[in-house]
Amino acid sequence: MSETVRKRGSTGYFLLIPGVLWLALFFVVPLYSLVATSLFDPSGSDLNGYEMTYHWANYTDAIQSYWQPLVRSLAYGALATLLCLLLGYVLAYAIAFKAGRWKNLMLVLVIAPFFTSFLVRTLSWKLLLADDGFIVNTLQAVHVLGADGRLLATPVAVIAGLTYNFLPFMVLPLYASIDKIDHRLIEASSDLYANPFVGFFKVTWPLSLPGVVSGTLLTFIPAVGDYINAQLLGSPNQRMIGSVIQSLFTDANDYPAAAALSVILMVLIVGMVLFYVRRAGTEDLL
Structure with a gap:
């Protein structure tokens, strides 16, 4: 019996090998x-390119030079996330509790x-x-x-683009969580004389x-790491840290600064x- 258990245990480790190799190679x-x-x-070198010198000053230089796009990215990302939460929660709640037989269709949409x-x-x-557009x-x-x-x-255009593009990432986890809530708990809160507002924050919100x-x-x-929305919908004044990193890698060929910014962001x-x-x-x- 113990030999069988030992074989099953070793089989599990063997099954982990492909995943471990994949993570090691690509992460x-x-x-x-x-x-x-x-x-x-x-500063690099004309003959050998960049050399490893453990130049920790790259990090302080990157922060001093690009702190504004970094802070802007965090602010835009936070605002877009808040808007996605407000819009996505209403939508996920409606799909979970009000959609009925249209639930699957709304999820597809x-x-x-x-x-x-x-x-x-x-x-x-x-x-x-666009300036001459309907909106x-x-x-x-x-x-x-x-x-x-x-x-x-x-900034309105950039945040609107971020909100639209990442809204499904908010709606799907919210729906999965709200759909699991036992509706009888919500009914019980109303039976205990809680109005819909109190019942939501006492029952629905904590469970979701x-x-x-x-x-x-x-x-x-x-x-936060997106640069497409800032590139297409914004101007240099709305430049996000992703755009800076992309530019340093591809245009300026300043690999140490780009890598330092990437590590700082991570x-x-x-x-x-x-x-x-x-x-x-x-x-x-x-």
């Missing part, structure tokens, strides 16, 4: 290369944008928010925007927190995620 090795590049001598290229979707927003003309007609007002190349935490993480992390996001998950206190994610 550990690139991560090591990125960190190593961030410590190269930024939520993920339907994924069947189109991310780039095409963002370009569509560029057309919608701008309507806002000018109701005097929300001035005669020369515009939406394109503004795992979906809230998952959705905000799935939205915030890619939104460490910041990991630290914020750990703090957020701890503070959220959801046992399903810890």
Whole structure:
């Protein structure tokens, strides 16, 4: 009997080998290369290219030079995540409790944008928010925007693009969490003389927190590192850290600075995620 158990245990380890090799090849090795590049001598060498000198000043130089895009990216990502949460929670709640036989169709509509290229979707927003477009003309007609007002190349356009593109990442975890809530608990809160507002924050909201935490993480992390929306919908004044890193890698060929910024962004996001998950206190994610 013990021999059979031992064989089953070894089989499990063998099954882990492909996954471990995949992670080592496509995560550990690139991560090591990125960190190593961030410590190269930024002056380089004409003959040998960059040399490893453990130049830690690359990090301080990167922060001093590009702290504004870094802070802007965190702010845009946070605002887009908040908007996704507000819009996505209402939508997920409606699908879970109100859609009835239309539930599957509405879920398909939520993920339907994924069947189109991310780039095409963002370009569509560029057309919608154009200066002579329907949205701008309507806002000018109701005097929300001035005669020369515009939406394109503004923070509003960038955040709107981020919100639209990452909204499904918020809706799906929220739906999965809300759909599992026993509706009888909500009915019990009303039986105990709780109005809908109190019942929501005492019953529905706490039970949906795992979906809230998952959705905000799935939205915030890619939104902060995104550069397509800022590139197409914004201007140099709305430049995000992803655009800076891409430019340093491909245009300026400043690999140490680009790698240092990438590591800084990664460490910041990991630290914020750990703090957020701890503070959220959801046992399903810890």
